[in-house]
Amino acid sequence: MNRYPFWKYCLILVTVVVGFLYALPNIYSPDPAVQISGSSAALEITQRDIDKAEAVLKELGIDYFGVEFDKSNGLLRLRERDDQLAAQRKIQEALGGDFVVAVNLAPTTPDWLLNLGASPMKLGLDLAGGVHFLMEVDTPKVLAEEIENTEEFINKHIRKERLRGVAVRAKAGVITVTTETDELRTQITGMFRKDLPELQYERVDEAGKYLIRAQFSEAYIREKEDYAVTQNLTTLRNRVNEIGVAEPLVQRQGRNRIVVELPGIQDTARAKAIIGKTANLEFRLEANASTLASQREKYPQRDEQKQRLYGDASVEKRPIVTGQNVTNAQVGYDPDTSLPQVNITMDSQGGSAMHRKTRDNVGRRMAVLFIEYKTHTKRTLDENGDEKIIYSQIPESSIISLATIQSALGKSFRITGLENPQSASELALLLRAGALAAPMGFVEERTIGPSLGAENIALGVKSVQLGLIMVLIFMLVYYRVFGFAANIALSLNLVLLIAIMSLFGATLTLPGIAGIVLTVGMAVDANVLIFSRIKEELANGVPPQSAIKAGFERAFETILDANVTTFIVAIILYAIGSGSVKGFAVTLAIGIVTSMFTAIVGTRAIVNLIYGNRRVEKLWI
Structure with missing residues (x-):
């Protein structure tokens, strides 16, 4: 009596082991680092670039270790987080505008855990700090x-x-x-x-x-400026979502500036490369004899071999359509050549314009012009001798495709002539996220500490620890053996909660810590209901084994009702709340699920192991 079948004990054991495995990465603190990547997907990182970066760090006297790089990224781990900004700025100056240098927090999770898909829980800006970008729209x-x-x-x-x-x-x-x-x-x-x-x-x-x-x-003028900033704001949010940055802050500041804040553990180099890239496409007809000199422009071809063979291409000044008409863009491969391409779908306006223009110009060549604005930084001294940073946007335009129009095109067509799959993927991402209404540059970049202060964060963590210890002591003193079982289940509850948040990439914020505290209370509340029911059954003269069974089974409905209603509230909070409220809602919702499992299934499994399948004269409860 009061024993689970063997398979159920095995299931609980497997759940606990998996929980510990996926919670384990959170004990490994990340290293402050400087990350280097190319400003375009086609640019590769070489040993020479890493050597330049190391030379800068040695010149500055910054202690570093763990240098690693591949073709797309380079990473230099630093001993002190306070050295990150100085290192980032000087390395950027040394490498030039073709590279993106950003601060980052590099994970230290062992490879064997990473191979299992286990990674540390993401922390919000208020806990981990992060990177702050201030961008200015060129209205x-x-x-x-x-x-x-x-x-x-x-x-x-x-x-x-x-x-x-x-x-x-x-x-x-x-x-x-x-x-x-x-x-x-x-x-x-x-x-x-x-x-x-x-x-x-x-x-x-x-x-x-x-x-x-x-x-x-x-x-x-104000209307056009508002449209440009609003469009860029939407595009930035889409781009951040595309690269999977957790808990970002993207909001307008003043008349023509946008603030972007990213949690410190994210791949900020990649984020900066995509966020800061002001790129667009224009589809133009190649100039012919009837094109007026004032209505033609020359651009180099992106492919170096074609540029050497044919030189600059002359195209009409006015585009047929632009990237703003693109509604979807996906990477594909040409079935004949197996080379990468981007399959594009345009809106009705863009599709109609493309159809009219290509229908009337079959046999002429159409160019796909890629326009990219790169941010250039110039440092000067003001009248007081203080350093002043001046940002400027320099356009770089090149033709990525120049093909003959075989027939009238419609809403869907493809772009070929791309350098590699990485370039195709990046171009598709930028087009999917939406075109920027105006060029935009970085005005400020800095790391930010916890928004509520290290002291408040320490107090928040301390409150969880003290609350948990007091609950454990109370349960052990008041419910004795049953309290011991509840304490084990409560500890497992926290482990499973952290494991699930880590596994699914949920972000822990300071309000999320409050959700953990509430979860501890709710889990104990379920055990209190069960144990009180067992006491009632014992007081009514029910035998101990029957009292245990009745206590768990009859309290289940009450516990379920209370947790379901709270879970619904958590879903509503997540649906309509802002960032901090969502952090609380996520923790609360996950905590409800784990506490139901540990308080009912886990606690009963421990009680069954202690009292099950034997004659019991008295319960220590």
Whole structure:
């Protein structure tokens, strides 16, 4: 009586062993490190690059160890976390803009645990600290492009209406239209009122000419800036989600800046490479004899061999569609050549534009122009002698594909001519995440400590320890042998909770610690209900073995009801809560599942081992 079958004991034992294995990596503290990667997927890390980085560390007198690298990443582990920023800055200067150098926390989990899929639990910024990026959106470029498009629209109207004696010039955000007669000026202003209501203009007579000076209204400028920042904010969030950064903070700051905060244990070099990359595609027709000189541009080809053979390619200035029209992009392989390609799907507007243009230009070549803005850093001294950092965005454009249009294209087509699978994967990721509405550069990068302070974090951990110890003592004193069984189950509950959070990549935050404290209380509450029921049965004269069975079985429904309702609350908190609330909800939900298992199944297994299958005259409870 009151014994589990052998298979059930085996199941519990396996669960406990697996729990310990997957919780074990959390005892290994990560090392502060500096990570090096290429600014593009095609750039490989070599021994020479690592040697340069090591030379910098030796020059700075920074103690380091555990140098490791492969083709895509290099990692130098440091002794002190305070040395990370100084090392990162100097190594970046030494390697140049072709590399991304970022601070990181390198795991120290043994290989045998990693081979089992066991890794440390992720910690939120408030516990582990992390990296803070402040990025600035180049809103003046957005307005400059809008001015250029408006200038082109006015010129098209002039050509369409065949107006003579009209000149259009745009400079410093002001569009100036010069006409030879007042009647022409009146006609142009009529077009402004009808088609360009966002422009504010004035009529000026100057040197026998009739002028219109127009510029965007302040409200329109603010609207375009807000759109650019909002679009970039959405794109950044998508990119962070694509690379799997846990518990990130991506939010707007001020008029044209965005803050990105990433937990310290993430691959921040990879994150910085993807987040900081302002890249887009433009599909343009190759220029031909009928293309005006003012409407053509030359770009180098991305493939070095093609560049040597054919040189720069001349393409039309105005694109057919851009990466902003892309709704999906996936990596594939050309069935004929087995080379990597990107399969693209466009929105209806982009698909229609592509179809019209290619339908009318079968036989001409179409270029896929890849435009990337790289952040360049310049350090100078201000009037006070303090170091001043100036960031600038330098565009680098190249043609990745130049192919003949065989037939009219639609919403779906493919891009070939990519260097390797890594380049194809990176391009697909950037296109899936969405195009940036404006170039964007890093204004500030720094490591951040725990947001609530090391003292508060230590107190939070201490509260868990003290709470657990007091509960263990109370259960042992008040319930004796049964309390001993409950204490073992409670300890296993914490191990399983940490193991599940580690296994599924959940992030522990300071509110999550509060969830652990609550889980301890809930697990004990379940045991108290069971033990109280056993006492009631014994008081009613029920034999000890029957009292044990009745206590566990009759208290089960009450425990289940209480935990299910709490679990539903945890799901609601996770669904509608912000980052810190979600951290609490995740810990609470996992804790409910583990406490149900340990309080009911685990505790009863221990009690069965002690009292089961033998005659018992008295229970120590």
